[in-house]
Amino acid sequence: MSRWRSLGLLAPGLLVAALAGSRGVAATALTPGQVATDELFGLVLLFALAIGILVQVLIVVAVLRFRKTKGRSAGVANPKTHDAKLEAAWTIVPALILLVVGIATFQTLAVTDTVPEDADVTVYVIARQFQWEFHVLNETGVWTNTTTEFTVKVGQTVKILLVSEDVAHSLYIPDFRLKIDALPGTTNVNWFQAMEAGDFEIHCAEFCGVSHYTMAGMLHVVP
Numbered sequence: 001m002s003r004w005r006s007l008g009l010l011a012p013g014l015l016v017a018a019l020a021g022s023r024g025v026a027a028t029a030l031t032p033g034q035v036a037t038d039e040l041f042g043l044v045l046l047f048a049l050a051i052g053i054l055v056q057v058l059i060v061v062a063v064l065r066f067r068k069t070k071g072r073s074a075g076v077a078n079p080k081t082h083d084a085k086l087e088a089a090w091t092i093v094p095a096l097i098l099l100v101v102g103i104a105t106f107q108t109l110a111v112t113d114t115v116p117e118d119a120d121v122t123v124y125v126i127a128r129q130f131q132w133e134f135h136v137l138n139e140t141g142v143w144t145n146t147t148t149e150f151t152v153k154v155g156q157t158v159k160i161l162l163v164s165e166d167v168a169h170s171l172y173i174p175d176f177r178l179k180i181d182a183l184p185g186t187t188n189v190n191w192f193q194a195m196e197a198g199d200f201e202i203h204c205a206e207f208c209g210v211s212h213y214t215m216a217g218m219l220h221v222v223p
């Protein structure tokens, strides 16, 4: 095996090792939405990786096999231009991959976009330049009004109703894979159920002005 060929075969291996390593430090189950989203990401990554490696290997093989060498400067005399079986395969296989990814996506949406009718806690969130305001209504009918941070308990289903007072913002809790647009004149609804206690960062994920970067907060999940 030539040096170049072994290099070409080594690259996909290194990529797989790197990705396997990064999956190894994946977060624990924090919310049903986070688990469903991460599973879908893993599935799509698997297909993307397989296709990426296949393409890279084919490129390396083609480059090595058809490169100009001593005594060979012209291409193949009668190159094959049609192969019914090959064409059927590269049509059917991607169609099946899309079908699997499509079904898995709808299964994920069934978790992330099905807001519980009778949530334990309702949080009305107002986004403005450059602050989050939270009005938390718990199951006993008590309101807690805060800015920047709010608190819920482990296991509570939390419904979020989100509006903006000025420009477009986006409520982002990275650990929960939860990102909701905050738009003036519209109320966007979403939900989560924290399965672990902890402090989870909140960020604005829509550039909303010069102090956009300061629009951060914290979600406290207590036992």
Ligand SMILES: [Cu+2]
Pocket: 127, 128, 129, 130, 168, 169, 170, 204, 205, 206, 207, 208, 212, 215
């Ligand atoms: Cu913002």
